[in-house]
Amino acid sequence: MVLDHHHHQWTASPLVGNYADDSTLEREGFDSHDPILNSQGEAYHEDCLVCAQCFRQFPDGVYYEFEGRKYCEYDFQVLYAPCCNKCKEFIVGRVIKAMNTSWHPEHFQCELCGRVLSDIGFMRNQGRALCHPCNDRVKAEAAGKYICYRCKAIIDDKPLKYKNEPYHPYHFTCSNQDCGRELDSDAREIREELYCLRCHDKMGIPICGACRRPVEDRVVTALGKHWHVEHFVCAKCEKPFLGTKHYEKKGLAYCELHYHQLFGNIDFVSGEIIEDICVTALNKTWKPENFVCWSCETPMDERTKFLEMDMLPVCKRCYERFPGELRRRLTRHYEAAQRIRPLAPESTIAHVSSEEYERSMVVSACFPRMCFREESR
Amino acid sequence: MAAKVHKAIQDAQHQGRRDLDLVEKTITSFNEIPQVLSMTHITRLNLAHNKIRVVPPAIAELVNLESLNLYNNYIVELPTSLSGLQRLRVLKLGLNRLDELPRGFGAFPVLEILDLTYNNLSERKLSGNFFMMETLRALYLGDNDFEILPAEVGNLHNLQVLVLRDNDLTSLPKELGQLKSLRELHIEGNRLQVLPPEVGLLDIVGPRQIFRLEDNPWISPIYEQLQIGTNHLMDLLRSANYQSVYARHVQAGGAIPPAIHDKSRKSSRRKD
Numbered sequence: 001m002v003l004d005h006h007h008h009q010w011t012a013s014p015l016v017g018n019y020a021d022d023s024t025l026e027r028e029g030f031d032s033h034d035p036i037l038n039s040q041g042e043a044y045h046e047d048c049l050v051c052a053q054c055f056r057q058f059p060d061g062v063y064y065e066f067e068g069r070k071y072c073e074y075d076f077q078v079l080y081a082p083c084c085n086k087c088k089e090f091i092v093g094r095v096i097k098a099m100n101t102s103w104h105p106e107h108f109q110c111e112l113c114g115r116v117l118s119d120i121g122f123m124r125n126q127g128r129a130l131c132h133p134c135n136d137r138v139k140a141e142a143a144g145k146y147i148c149y150r151c152k153a154i155i156d157d158k159p160l161k162y163k164n165e166p167y168h169p170y171h172f173t174c175s176n177q178d179c180g181r182e183l184d185s186d187a188r189e190i191r192e193e194l195y196c197l198r199c200h201d202k203m204g205i206p207i208c209g210a211c212r213r214p215v216e217d218r219v220v221t222a223l224g225k226h227w228h229v230e231h232f233v234c235a236k237c238e239k240p241f242l243g244t245k246h247y248e249k250k251g252l253a254y255c256e257l258h259y260h261q262l263f264g265n266i267d268f269v270s271g272e273i274i275e276d277i278c279v280t281a282l283n284k285t286w287k288p289e290n291f292v293c294w295s296c297e298t299p300m301d302e303r304t305k306f307l308e309m310d311m312l313p314v315c316k317r318c319y320e321r322f323p324g325e326l327r328r329r330l331t332r333h334y335e336a337a338q339r340i341r342p343l344a345p346e347s348t349i350a351h352v353s354s355e356e357y358e359r360s361m362v363v364s365a366c367f368p369r370m371c372f373r374e375e376s377r
Numbered sequence: 378m379a380a381k382v383h384k385a386i387q388d389a390q391h392q393g394r395r396d397l398d399l400v401e402k403t404i405t406s407f408n409e410i411p412q413v414l415s416m417t418h419i420t421r422l423n424l425a426h427n428k429i430r431v432v433p434p435a436i437a438e439l440v441n442l443e444s445l446n447l448y449n450n451y452i453v454e455l456p457t458s459l460s461g462l463q464r465l466r467v468l469k470l471g472l473n474r475l476d477e478l479p480r481g482f483g484a485f486p487v488l489e490i491l492d493l494t495y496n497n498l499s500e501r502k503l504s505g506n507f508f509m510m511e512t513l514r515a516l517y518l519g520d521n522d523f524e525i526l527p528a529e530v531g532n533l534h535n536l537q538v539l540v541l542r543d544n545d546l547t548s549l550p551k552e553l554g555q556l557k558s559l560r561e562l563h564i565e566g567n568r569l570q571v572l573p574p575e576v577g578l579l580d581i582v583g584p585r586q587i588f589r590l591e592d593n594p595w596i597s598p599i600y601e602q603l604q605i606g607t608n609h610l611m612d613l614l615r616s617a618n619y620q621s622v623y624a625r626h627v628q629a630g631g632a633i634p635p636a637i638h639d640k641s642r643k644s645s646r647r648k649d
């Protein structure tokens with residue numbers, strides 16, 4: 001008696017789609033055997049026909065044959081039926097052999113998004129089975145690339161950003177009706193429309209030199225570039241000029257204060273900007289009329305010899321009137337400073353007497369240098 | 378000599394000049410030059426290298442004064458009215474004999490440069506409002522008797538130059554780190570062993586900056602970096618390691634090094 005309703009088929013269904021080279025999908029599976037009473041043309045006494053494992057008669061006469069031996073359903077499953085790697089139950093019917101193990105078709109899922117992979121194919125990624133979109137995304141993330149927001153595939157070249165999402169540029173054409181060409185990554189977004197660079201430039205919308213976005217309202221033109229009013233700022237304090245005067249130097253713009261502070265055109269005594277000739281001495285800049293002996297206020301010129309106290313100029317005559325103990329202390333500090341940081345090549349003498357100190361101060365670093373204010377606008 | 382002084386004053390008056398130089402004229406008192414106090418149009422008065430002991434309250438009559446130079450005199454007393462000079466921007470009182478400053482001294486509305494070098498001042502002798510002078514760009518306090526620099530120094534946010542050379546400072550306040558405009562700091566010749574880590578934030582090391590700190594009993598990490606250069610010292614001050622070194626040093630509160638200078642021979646101490 002053949003029990004048709006116990007007909008089981010043990011197969012591994014081939015998967016649909018493209019398989020990666022590293023896919024270990026196994027296509028061969030078990031072939032089924034009909035549980036029959038009359039095996040391979042041979043007749044058995046019903047009680048002689050027993051399970052090769054448990055030696056009991058087959059319940060309802062249903063047995064499974066494998067490699068010439070017959071088993072009850074229970075033992076056949078224990079011995080030969082595959083177990084689903086996900087739910088750990090026996091698999092009856094279609095088996096998915098993948099990732100070196102077996103699965104119920106509905107339990108072979110993408111490890112990231114949970115989509116069933118049995119009929120759509122999968123990719124092995126670091127020991128995980130992933131659907132194609134997830135695999136692409138993971139690979140793109142690892143390579144620092146973007147995934148196209150429209151087609152979900154990796155963008156290998158430069159993406160085109162549109163409304164803050166990355167796209168393959170070829171999904172778009174120029175919004176200018178007369179142009180309509182396919183876009184590349186140089187395309188520009190204006191009021192949520194994309195234009196090719198040529199059409200964009202013809203529209204005459206300037207690009208801000210700071211943020212690289214189009215300047216649609218007030219535009220400032222300076223340093224050979226265009227700027228948003230609020231993005232044209234002092235290179236030092238980063239405050240926007242907002243229409244106030246600025247100074248340019250070496251491709252950078254500065255507010256009045258920082259330009260003069262950085263490039264040395266503030267008179268130390270008056271705190272005012274030096275308009276024409278300035279004296280540079282003692283790490284400070286001076287209007288010529290304010291470069292005087294700190295003590296007696298006698299004017300000095302570029303030939304006047306002077307000494308330094310606390311980085312202020314003191315004429316020789318005044319210095320000689322200073323208390324001797326003060327002069328000795330200044331000399332001692334000077335010597336100590338020499339050991340730490342030689343001021344000028346000619347004053348590298350390790351130990352100088354007080355007299356030598358005065359002399360070396362006169363001849364070293366302290367001649368005022370005349371300099372001219374640099375061009376500014 | 379008196380005749381020369383009067384000639385100089387008369388010349389200035391006749392020529393309608395705005396500045397008056399009376400340098401090294403052996404003047405001992407404003408009583409010898411009473412006309413000066415009525416020259417209300419002058420903007421600059423230079424009395425350096427004289428022997429003046431007292432500045433009279435009437436100095437405040439010179440309402441247009443922008444620069445007053447009293448360098449190297451015998452001044453022991455300043456009038457309270459001095460800080461009423463509404464236009465004074467530069468005040469030089471270096472090499473005098475000031476033991477204290479008058480009440481309300483910090484009221485100058487536009488003072489930018491204040492030179493008090495070589496007097497007998499200390500943190501206890503300043504007026505209460507001294508550190509309210511927010512307009513100050515340069516403050517010269519070298520050769521005085523400060524042991525502590527008050528934390529209020531942090532108010533002087535326009536300060537570009539701070540000189541504390543040859544005082545008796547045993548510590549510096551962390552508020553120094555607030556002086557964002559500072560380009561010159563002179564602290565040589567004190568009793569400093571450590572610097573607050575905040576000093577590492579200052580812009581005082583570079584080709585246009587000055588940081589002088591020799592002749593202090595520095596702890597060895599500071600001393601060692603100083604030998605290589607001030608840049609290295611600044612790196613040290615900014616390091617996490619130094620923060621804990623500093624905290625431990627302050628907590629331990631060890632012995633303060635003794636004063637180094639014998640100040641009894643300073644001419645600012647003379648009583649004659």
Ligand SMILES: [Zn+2]
Pocket residue numbers: 051052053054055056071072073074075076
């Ligand atoms: Zn069995």
Ligand SMILES: [Zn+2]
Pocket residue numbers: 084085086087088089103104107
């Ligand atoms: Zn399963």
Ligand SMILES: [Zn+2]
Pocket residue numbers: 110111112113114115130131132133134
């Ligand atoms: Zn997936």
Ligand SMILES: [Zn+2]
Pocket residue numbers: 148149150151152153167168171
């Ligand atoms: Zn795409």
Ligand SMILES: [Zn+2]
Pocket residue numbers: 174175176179180181195196197198199200
């Ligand atoms: Zn176009």
Ligand SMILES: [Zn+2]
Pocket residue numbers: 208209210211212213227228231
């Ligand atoms: Zn911009």
Ligand SMILES: [Zn+2]
Pocket residue numbers: 234235236237238239254255256257258
């Ligand atoms: Zn600025």
Ligand SMILES: [Zn+2]
Pocket residue numbers: 293294295296297298314315316317318319
């Ligand atoms: Zn001089």
